Amino acid sequence: MTDPIKILLVDDHPLVRAGFQRLLISDDSIEIVGEADNGQSACDMYATHNPDVVIMDLNMPNDSSTDDISNNLNGGLEAIRRIISHDAKAKVLVLTAMEIDPFPAHVVNAGAKGFLTKRCAPDELLAAVKAIHDGEEYITEEIRLRINGGGCTESASIGSLTKRELQIFALLAEGRTVSQVAKVMFLSPKTIHAHRTNIFRKLSISNNSELAHLAIRHNIVQA
Template identity: 60%
Template sequence: MSVAVRILLVDDHPLVRAGFHRLLQADEEIEIVAEADNGLEAFSYYKDLQPDLVLMDLSMPTDAESPETTTNINGGLEAIRRIISYDSNARVLVLTVMESEPFPAHVIQAGARGYLTKRCAPEELLHAVHEVYAGRSYLSESIRDKLGPTFGDASPLAKLTKRETQIFSLLAEGYSVSQVAEEMFLSPKTVRAHRTNILRKLELSNNSELVHLAIRYGIVQA
């Protein structure tokens, strides 16, 4: 019998984790060694257990102390960066509902080896796990079909830097400038400057237009 792929499963929704746990464990070559529901816990488990692969959602709290309202893409991106900073050879496969750019590009830039959407078939998930474990990268076919050959330029959001994307997401979720500043450990003046740049780059006039754009690209729900 071949050696099992040891997986750390990360998602802040217990029912979702349970479903993926059952699906993955049905494969005799896969073993779930731990589950985490926030970015900080994921990083801690990674250091302690050294799993072969991390399968994680993108939208989650940064840590267990964060209230539910702080659940956003920053939690997942920060966890990826911490894990990759600790181990540059870490194999991270993202499984998320976020399908539009710039999230796939930012996830890959952060160091993840693969990107799947939660609409994927079970067979595709298992295939992606084995591909990433083997040292190869994997991008969901639905992502490839949506983005086409101009990966990274499929939406106006691709114009934003990583930090601007984080601030854009928080503003779209209804955060005030002061709340964004507190969440990201920035000064309100810095956040306002970033907000001005974001509106300019996206050719928007106000927060209302920003929210509508975020809904259009599936970053927040209407």
């Protein structure tokens, strides 16, 4: 009898993990060996359980000490880099709502073997796990087009934001004031105002309401 595919499931939402767990273990060839809700825990569990495939969300904390979104936006990506630094043969499948540019390209550059959005069909998730376990890559055609520069104009505009601008964009979209963002980012309000002006220019928007709607449409913040 073939050994089951050992899965480490990483997502900071318990209900989401529970849903994916039920789906995955419905297939007799798959076994969940661990669950993590932040990047640090994912790295620790990888070293302990040595899973065959890691299913990783992107938007989650680096560790359990904070739920600050400026930290969350990089939590999954940083965990991927650390896991692959620990084990160059690690097989990571990203399963996320963060599908706009520049996230897909960052995921591939970090060394992940697959990228699925949370809109995917259940059968596609199972197929992706098995393909990656067998040494293949699994990136949907839609995501591959975005990586190669064929994404929509709106997504491409968001993709033009720098890492810092993207963090500020997310914080403003949450409804935080410039002063609050400045405190979180350890920057002056004047600097945040300058970044805000650049963000508005790059995204062709004129106010925070438009910014918030854009962030919700692209799953950077929840409605």
